[in-house]
Amino acid sequence: xxxxxxDSYKMFINGEWRNASHGETVKTYCPFNxxxxxxxPDASQEDVDLAxxxxxxxxxxxxxTTPKQxxxxxxxxxxxxxxNKEFLAKMETLDNGKPIRxxxxxxxxxxxxxxxxxxxxxxxxxxxxxVLDEKFLSLILREPIGVVGQIIPWNFPFLMAAxxxxxxxxxxxxxxxxxxxxxxxxxxxxxxxIQDIIPKGVLNLIxxxxxxAGEYLKNHEGLDKLAFTGSTEIGRDIxxxxxxxxxxxxxxxxxxxxxxxxxxxxIEKALDGAQLGILFNQGxxxxxxxxxxxxxxIYDKFIPRLIEKFENIKIGDPLNPxxxxxxxxxQNQVDKILEYMEVAKxxxxxxxxxxxxxxxxxxxxxxxxxPTLISGVNxxxxxSQEEVFGPVAVVIKFKTAEEVIAMANxxxxxxxxxxxxxxxxxxxxxxxxxxxxxxxxxxxxQIPEHAPFGGYKKSGIGRxxxxxxxxxxxxxxxxxxxxxxxxxxxxx
Numbered sequence: 001x002x003x004x005x006x007d008s009y010k011m012f013i014n015g016e017w018r019n020a021s022h023g024e025t026v027k028t029y030c031p032f033n034x035x036x037x038x039x040x041p042d043a044s045q046e047d048v049d050l051a052x053x054x055x056x057x058x059x060x061x062x063x064x065t066t067p068k069q070x071x072x073x074x075x076x077x078x079x080x081x082x083x084n085k086e087f088l089a090k091m092e093t094l095d096n097g098k099p100i101r102x103x104x105x106x107x108x109x110x111x112x113x114x115x116x117x118x119x120x121x122x123x124x125x126x127x128x129x130x131v132l133d134e135k136f137l138s139l140i141l142r143e144p145i146g147v148v149g150q151i152i153p154w155n156f157p158f159l160m161a162a163x164x165x166x167x168x169x170x171x172x173x174x175x176x177x178x179x180x181x182x183x184x185x186x187x188x189x190x191x192x193x194i195q196d197i198i199p200k201g202v203l204n205l206i207x208x209x210x211x212x213a214g215e216y217l218k219n220h221e222g223l224d225k226l227a228f229t230g231s232t233e234i235g236r237d238i239x240x241x242x243x244x245x246x247x248x249x250x251x252x253x254x255x256x257x258x259x260x261x262x263x264x265x266x267i268e269k270a271l272d273g274a275q276l277g278i279l280f281n282q283g284x285x286x287x288x289x290x291x292x293x294x295x296x297x298i299y300d301k302f303i304p305r306l307i308e309k310f311e312n313i314k315i316g317d318p319l320n321p322x323x324x325x326x327x328x329x330x331q332n333q334v335d336k337i338l339e340y341m342e343v344a345k346x347x348x349x350x351x352x353x354x355x356x357x358x359x360x361x362x363x364x365x366x367x368x369x370x371p372t373l374i375s376g377v378n379x380x381x382x383x384s385q386e387e388v389f390g391p392v393a394v395v396i397k398f399k400t401a402e403e404v405i406a407m408a409n410x411x412x413x414x415x416x417x418x419x420x421x422x423x424x425x426x427x428x429x430x431x432x433x434x435x436x437x438x439x440x441x442x443x444x445x446q447i448p449e450h451a452p453f454g455g456y457k458k459s460g461i462g463r464x465x466x467x468x469x470x471x472x473x474x475x476x477x478x479x480x481x482x483x484x485x486x487x488x489x490x491x492x
């Protein structure tokens with residue numbers, strides 16, 4: 001294996017690379033072969049205190065920077081990402097296990113796009129001035145909110161970092177960011193590349209376990225905002241911590257999305273969409289199309305073809321550009337997925353294909369899973385309601401649009417979903433009826449940087465990947481000017 005990864009890394013606090021104050025570290029391993037990759041600090045309370053303090057001090061000057069200055073910084077970051085695209089993609093693949101074709105085409109490329117997009121947004125931003133009742137001039141300004149604590153997940157460590165960093169810095173905030181202890185290396189690599197163009201203290205990177213460094217950050221009294229992507233369970237804890245401090249929180253959480261195929265659908269597009277929905281990133285996607293609803297007229301034709309597609313997926317070395325599916329994040333995740341196979345069987349489910357760990361093609365030492373389809377369950381079963389976070393989908397037959405809308409909405413989640421049909425009225429009516437934040441029509445898992453992404457119900461609060469997120473990273477100030485030239489006359 002090409003030596004891209006250092007044996008150890010440090011945290012980035014106040015413009016300096018530091019070890020944890022108590023010297024403790026976390027080791028990380030390659031998901032697809034189990035080999036040791038590196039180690040990095042497990043941040044202490046003292047380290048987090050220093051990071052927040054540094055961010056607070058830097059905010060005093062960074063908040064006064066102009067949109068043009070910040071846009072130039074964001075565009076430089078995008079340039080550096082593209083210049084180091086292959087290196088960063090390989091780092092992401094080694095650390096996460098996803099195939100290189102995804103990290104090159106999506107994770108790294110889209111990250112650069114996000115920095116450029118928000119650079120453009122702030123250059124185009126305008127204030128508002130209104131004359132009220134011919135008496136007052138009302139000025140509405142948006143100002144940065146302050147020090148933002150950001151916690152990102154292991155499934156898209158590089159891209160999710162861009163989703164968080166780009167708008168927060170664009171708005172003029174300072175940041176303390178913590179990646180997952182399972183996947184910290186690509187973000188560390190990025191910060192090493194961009195450290196010289198970011199003012200001291202504006203970006204602070206802490207590393208470590210969720211139960212230590214994550215808890216210290218989540219509960220820190222010096223934060224002005226929290227932003228989190230991850231499970232609904234932990235998201236609830238983040239929301240409670242924010243509420244205790246009376247600060248805002250944006251949350252992008254779990255999902256159990258409906259992928260609906262009507263009988264008039266373009267079959268090839270629907271088959272492609274079913275694969276995009278549940279096999280992308282090995283199904284470790286919060287908006288994964290893990291409930292595939294197929295209308296009864298085409299069910300018997302569609303399912304065998306989908307099984308064939310799943311069984312022909314090339315699984316193997318994620319660094320091989322021809323590999324379509326890489327490994328799960330670790331063996332613990334594989335074990336969780338396998339437990340759900342037993343749950344499905346206990347609920348009367350039939351595993352149509354997959355349902356087992358993949359150990360062929362040199363994959364015996366890694367955390368690989370076969371693409372899995374399950375039939376014979378209804379929408380109320382655990383396997384249909386709980387987030388598995390793997391390449392596992394249930395297939396459920398439906399008769400009418402009304403029936404499938406009801407089943408799609410019968411979920412605690414509402415993050416993504418799709419409708420496959422050639423009837424525009426059906427497409428729009430069903431899309432509008434589904435209680436979810438994103439609906440794709442005749443595709444799946446497309447995530448452009450200028451379309452708002454976020455959830456209904458227990459799938460989160462707020463929207464990302466669109467200029468609307470700038471509203472969550474700013475606060476409104478109103479300046480009201482008396483135009484009358486007269487005293488109020490209220491006190492005579």
